[in-house]
Structures are given as C-alpha cells and as structure tokens.
Amino acid sequence: MALALLEALRRRDVLADHVRTIADAEAMARLGTYDVLVLDRRLPDGEGLDLVAALRQRRHPVPILVLTALGTVDHRVNGLDSGADDYLAKPFAIEELLARLRALQRRGPALSDRYLSFGNLSVDPRSSEISIAGSLVEFPRREYLVLEALMRRPNRIVTRPNLVEAVYALEDEIESNALDAHISRIRKKLLLAEATVEIRAVRNIGYLIRTKA
Amino acid sequence: MALALLEALRRRDVLADHVRTIADAEAMARLGTYDVLVLDRRLPDGEGLDLVAALRQRRHPVPILVLTALGTVDHRVNGLDSGADDYLAKPFAIEELLARLRALQRRGPALSDRYLSFGNLSVDPRSSEISIAGSLVEFPRREYLVLEALMRRPNRIVTRPNLVEAVYALEDEIESNALDAHISRIRKKLLLAEATVEIRAVRNIGYLIRTKA
DNA sequence: CTGCGTGTAATGTAGCTGCAATCTTTGGCT
DNA sequence: AGCCAAAGATTGCAGCTACATTACACGCAG
Numbered sequence: 001m002a003l004a005l006l007e008a009l010r011r012r013d014v015l016a017d018h019v020r021t022i023a024d025a026e027a028m029a030r031l032g033t034y035d036v037l038v039l040d041r042r043l044p045d046g047e048g049l050d051l052v053a054a055l056r057q058r059r060h061p062v063p064i065l066v067l068t069a070l071g072t073v074d075h076r077v078n079g080l081d082s083g084a085d086d087y088l089a090k091p092f093a094i095e096e097l098l099a100r101l102r103a104l105q106r107r108g109p110a111l112s113d114r115y116l117s118f119g120n121l122s123v124d125p126r127s128s129e130i131s132i133a134g135s136l137v138e139f140p141r142r143e144y145l146v147l148e149a150l151m152r153r154p155n156r157i158v159t160r161p162n163l164v165e166a167v168y169a170l171e172d173e174i175e176s177n178a179l180d181a182h183i184s185r186i187r188k189k190l191l192l193a194e195a196t197v198e199i200r201a202v203r204n205i206g207y208l209i210r211t212k213a
Numbered sequence: 214m215a216l217a218l219l220e221a222l223r224r225r226d227v228l229a230d231h232v233r234t235i236a237d238a239e240a241m242a243r244l245g246t247y248d249v250l251v252l253d254r255r256l257p258d259g260e261g262l263d264l265v266a267a268l269r270q271r272r273h274p275v276p277i278l279v280l281t282a283l284g285t286v287d288h289r290v291n292g293l294d295s296g297a298d299d300y301l302a303k304p305f306a307i308e309e310l311l312a313r314l315r316a317l318q319r320r321g322p323a324l325s326d327r328y329l330s331f332g333n334l335s336v337d338p339r340s341s342e343i344s345i346a347g348s349l350v351e352f353p354r355r356e357y358l359v360l361e362a363l364m365r366r367p368n369r370i371v372t373r374p375n376l377v378e379a380v381y382a383l384e385d386e387i388e389s390n391a392l393d394a395h396i397s398r399i400r401k402k403l404l405l406a407e408a409t410v411e412i413r414a415v416r417n418i419g420y421l422i423r424t425k426a
Numbered sequence: 427c428t429g430c431g432t433g434t435a436a437t438g439t440a441g442c443t444g445c446a447a448t449c450t451t452t453g454g455c456t
Numbered sequence: 457a458g459c460c461a462a463a464g465a466t467t468g469c470a471g472c473t474a475c476a477t478t479a480c481a482c483g484c485a486g
Contacts, residue, residue: 015375015378015379017374063320073306073308073309074308076309076312077308077309077311077312080309080312080313080315080316081312081315081316083319084316085316085317085320086299086316093286095286095287095290096286096289096290096293098290099289099290099293099294100293102293102294103293103294103297103298103299104298106296107276107298107320124368126368126369126370127368127369127370127421127423128370128415128421129368129423140416140441140442140443141415141416141417141418141442141443142442142443143442143443175444175445176444176445176446177444177445177446177463177464177465178443178444178445180463180464180465180466181443181444181445181465181466181467182443183464183465184464184465184466184467185443185466185467187465187466188466201451201463201464201465203451203452203453203462203463203464204462204463353430353431353432354431354432355431355432356431356432388433388434389433389434389435390433390434390435390474390475390476391432391433391434393474393475393476393477394432394433394434394476394477394478395432396475396476397475397476397477397478398432400476401477414474414475414476416441416442416473416474416475417473417474427486428485428486429484429485429486430483430484430485430486431482431483431484431485432481432482432483432484433480433481433482433483434479434480434481434482435478435479435480435481436477436478436479436480437476437477437478437479438475438476438477438478439473439474439475439476439477440473440474440475440476441472441473441474441475442471442472442473442474443470443471443472443473444469444470444471444472445468445469445470445471446467446468446469447466447467447468448465448466448467448468449464449465449466449467450463450464450465450466451462451463451464451465452461452462452463452464453460453461453462453463454459454460454461454462455458455459455460455461456457456458456459
C-alpha cells in the first residue's frame, strides 16, 4: 500500500520519502524537513501511535496523519488524542487522503518549541543552531546531535545507548570512546562560551545536562 | 443538531457560541477570538464552503471543521480543498467530533504566507522573480529552483534529496555535484548583489539559508 | 554563430571524527 | 582510610570525505 501511495503522490509532484519502521521514521522526523507525516498504526517494530506520542512529547510540530484499519470511533478518538492531526480509516479513497494531506500541509507545522532553552543555552533543532549567552556558537554535526539530545531532556539522564543512537541513527559506527570524545569537545566549547550549564556523567548509565552550581 | 452539539460541548466545559447564518458567522469570525470554527455546509443563507473560501481568501487563519450530510469522497475533497482543515460527514459520533476539535485547537491558527521574504531577499513563486535589496536579479531556472526551495524554509535545513527533487522533479536526475555547482553559482550572485543572507552547508544533510552574521 | 545555462569532472581544502594513548576520577571493597 | 580496578576525561593525530570552486564541453535558443 505504501508503494501505491508513493506512486500516487509522485504522480502529483508531491515529494515523499518512505521508511518501514518506527525507528527509521523517528530518525527522519528528527531532520525536521517534512511538511506532513503519514503513519500507519501497525508497524513492524511497534505501534504507530507510540511514535506520535513520542514526537509530541518532544514538541515535534510536524502535522501527522494516521492511517489504520482500526476504524471504530474509540480508535479514532485515541489516535487524535495521542497528538495526531488527522485520522483516516482504511479503506479510503486516495483522493480523500491527498485532500487531507493538502489541508495539513496548507496549515503548516504547529508553532513549536522553536527553541530548546535551558540555562543560557538555546538550541534550534530546525536550523541546527546553538546559541550560548545570546551569541551563536558553531558546533560540528556530531557534537550538535549529542548536545541536542541532552537538551531535549534537561536535568534528566540520557543513557549512553540513547546518545549513541541519537548521533549515529542510521549508520553503524563506534567501537571506541568516540562519544566521550564528543562530550569532551562540547564541554570545552561550553566553557569557552561561558555557558551556565554543564554536562555531568552518570557512571555506568549516561549523561545529563544541568545548570552549573 | 446544533443545539445538541452545544449541549455536549458545554457539558465538557468547552465555550461555544452558535449562529445560524453565514452572515452572522462571518461577523463573528472577524472578531478573531475563536479557536475553532464548526460549519455546516447547508445554511439558511447559502453554502458553507463559500464562507470558508471567503475567509481563506482574506487569509483568515482560524481552523475550520466542516460538517455535512454530503458524504461522498468528492464532497470531502471539495470541502478540504476550499480551505477547511477537517471534514466530517454525518452521522458522526460526538466523541469523534470532539477529538477532532481538540486536534485542531491544539494545532492552533495557521500562519499566513505565500510571499517568500527573508533578509533583503524576496522570492515571488508566481512570477519566479527574485529581488535582492529591492532590485530584481536574474537567476537561471535551476538556480532559481534551488533558491526557492531554500527560501520556503528559511533557517531550516533542506535535505540534499529534497533539493535534488525540487530541481529535477520528474526528469532524470544527476550523478555528479551539479547541485553543489548550483549552490556555488547562487552564492556568487548573492555576494555580488550584497544579500544579507547566506547559504550554509550542513554536513551530510543538506543546506539552509539564513541571515548573515 | 554566439552566448548562456547546465552537467561533469578535476582539483583543492578544511575540518570533522574516530582512535588510541594517557591521565584523572570514582566507587566499591577490605 | 586506603587501594585498585574500571569508567570517564582529555588530547594529539591522521585519514578521510563532503563540500567549494573552477574550468570545460555540450546543447539549445535567439
């Protein structure tokens, strides 16, 4: 069905990408470059609504349309209340789906947490820009990803595996202390820019970001 | 039915007002103090969709849900394409309507645009014209397409694949650094015209346009 | 024929990033 | 308290690769 949908979209000059798993979808949603997300409830690695909830918890503003074979009123209410913007039960007419996508795209992303702010540090996930004490500070890609992941949960522990996943999402790498190295480099920059936050290690678990004593 | 709906809303502590005619609805919409508008297609003084179209033409950003007894796919597509954000056919479950209203209210009003302006650069997609610092600058087609794609999301990353698709839509795509070459040429023009914006590469992901430091 | 637009390729370059070697800190244990 | 092993921190280095730029050839339009 996904392929048929892709074909229909392409025929109408709609640019679309397709992945099969929640994990991949999450990684791509993080890029933040999509106008709309179309999601099936049943996916190989879990329940689509969980992804909706996860994205919304992080204040991800992308409009989401959920497709499903589960068509009862309760399912629809659940779907919408989990944070989706529209909910369409199969079977449906392609034309209706397209019209609903147009409606969502027209409306655009929700006004979002444009910035993840904590202490005097602020991260704009859309542009991948970080400013400290009001001035822009350049971070290379990997360092940025680590810092963003930490900033999404200030004051809370982010596990090592989580961080690795955030940084190396689709790729497969790392058999060294590369992550530690990144952390170290980030710390150096934070110090240099006189950030009021610091990154603390939690032995055997991961890291967390918090305000400096 | 409106009265039953009002009662249901009231029972859930949702504040709602009710009018019977398009004229009244338009007047109240002008006040701009509502989170969501619920509209029936058949109204005493006309067709509900006309009001939708009229509001949208004036760039009114309020989310609109259209209710109707007309339930065919074509009706739904028409309704959505006239500018409504959701479309629900009777009969419907009150709970679903409420969930959809919550979804719309959550998302908030749309931002109106259609004129791509950023820094001292402005793009008119209709005429494919670009002006920098107030004066018109000629861009060849491919360069224009790249720049427009970037300007549709100022300050946000546009992925390489997206850019490629934006430029080469259906045509056979490329297998070289043609995109990079375009970017380079665009940059040269931006510099020459003293634009206050610049195009930044985001390693491994794509490009974004932002205001110059 | 001429000029512009565009794809391709060659070349240059910067700086990211993984790795490993070395220090420092931590926490558990006696 | 003191010690030790393991985890974390730091840093230099080298390879790499993605990006930038330029030159060039081809093709199409006027």
